[in-house]
Amino acid sequence: ELKVEQNPLFLSMQEGKNYTIYCNYSTTSDRLYWYRQDPGKSLESLFVLLSNGAVKQEGRLMASLDTKARLSTLHITAAVHDLSATYFCAGTYYGGATNKLIFGTGTLLAVQP
Amino acid sequence: DAGITQSPRHKVTETGTPVTLRCHQTENHRYMYWYRQDPGHGLRLIHYSYGVKDTDKGEVSDGYSVSRSKTEDFLLTLESATSSQTSVYFCAISSGDSYEQYFGPGTRLTVT
Numbered sequence: 001e002l003k004v005e006q007n008p009l010f011l012s013m014q015e016g017k018n019y020t021i022y023c024n025y026s027t028t029s030d031r032l033y034w035y036r037q038d039p040g041k042s043l044e045s046l047f048v049l050l051s052n053g054a055v056k057q058e059g060r061l062m063a064s065l066d067t068k069a070r071l072s073t074l075h076i077t078a079a080v081h082d083l084s085a086t087y088f089c090a091g092t093y094y095g096g097a098t099n100k101l102i103f104g105t106g107t108l109l110a111v112q113p
Numbered sequence: 114d115a116g117i118t119q120s121p122r123h124k125v126t127e128t129g130t131p132v133t134l135r136c137h138q139t140e141n142h143r144y145m146y147w148y149r150q151d152p153g154h155g156l157r158l159i160h161y162s163y164g165v166k167d168t169d170k171g172e173v174s175d176g177y178s179v180s181r182s183k184t185e186d187f188l189l190t191l192e193s194a195t196s197s198q199t200s201v202y203f204c205a206i207s208s209g210d211s212y213e214q215y216f217g218p219g220t221r222l223t224v225t
Contacts, residue, residue, distance in 0.1 A: 004155075033213070042203065043156075043216040088155060096161075096169040098144060101214060103155035 002027050002093045006104035013079050014112050021087055021107045023072040029091035030099065032072045034063050037086045037106070046087075047074075079111045116140050117217035119204050125223045132191040134220050136204030138184075144207040145187040146171075146214060147179060149200040156203065162187055194224045 003026040013019050023032065031050050035043040047056045049065035049072060056063050060083065062075045072089055086108045090101040116139030126132050136145060144163055148156040148171075158171030160179040168179050176198060178190045191198055201221050205214040 035216075042218050045213055045215065048213055090156075097163045097167070098161060098169075100158055100161070100171065101156075103157070105153055105155045 002029060002091050002102045004089060004091050004102050004104040006089055006107050008107060009105060010108045010110075012110045012112060013076075015080055016078050018078065019076050021074040021076075021109075023074070023089035023104055025070050025072075025091040025102075027070075027093070028067075029070075029093065031092055032065050033090040033092075033101065034072070034074055035088045035090065037088065043088065076109070081111045081113060084109055084111045117204060117206055117215060119202075119217040119220050121220060122218065123221045125225060126194050127225055128195060129193050132194050132222065134189045134202055134222070136187045136189070136217055138206045140206060140208070141184060142206040142208045143184075144209070144214075145181065146205040146207070147177075147187065147189045148203045148205065149173065150203060150219075151200050159189065194222075196224050198222065199224045
């Protein structure tokens with residue numbers, strides 16, 4: 001059974017600083033997703049990582065995947081207040097008639113001015 | 114944004130009453146999913162559909178049923194709501210089972 005763990009659960013950081021969110025998963029996952037959620041809003045897809053060594057970047061966010069270590073990271077460079085949100089990673093496993101997403105519990109990121 | 118709407122967006126109901134939540138899509142995607150979001154648990158899959166009249170259970174399906182009579186609509190029913198079903202419910206859609214899921218705006222349900 002796939003389990004996904006994120007850490008830290010809460011991250012308070014200053015603007016301009018760098019930090020990394022970690023996502024560990026317990027068994028093989030075909031792909032790894034990162035989502036962003038603003039308070040009271042829906043989930044917005046950020047990245048889909050398909051293979052070992054995959055790296056994707058969008059603005060100040062960069063996601064990577066190491067399938068051998070069963071680890072994905074979301075790196076934040078020079079944080080700005082607009083990045084404050086909850087970030088979720090999700091792995092996939094095939095069961096029943098479809099691939100299913102298993103979410104981590106989320107990392108609440110608060111960027112302080 | 115993917116064309117997904119959920120209704121109602123907010124609902125307060127009493128324990129023991131039936132509740133139906135609706136997810137409507139305009140993307141003609143084959144796969145539709147219902148999740149619930151609770152603090153400390155992330156999102157958990159309740160039920161999903163892989164075609165009209167084709168549905169299956171997810172991780173936390175007890176107390177929930179679903180129906181899909183048309184491609185565009187996926188209904189989630191709580192036959193007899195309990196306080197433990199107080200949550201935010203999200204619908205998601207996907208064009209293929211290996212493709213990204215796109216999420217609706219959510220429904221906040223409170224069972225008193």
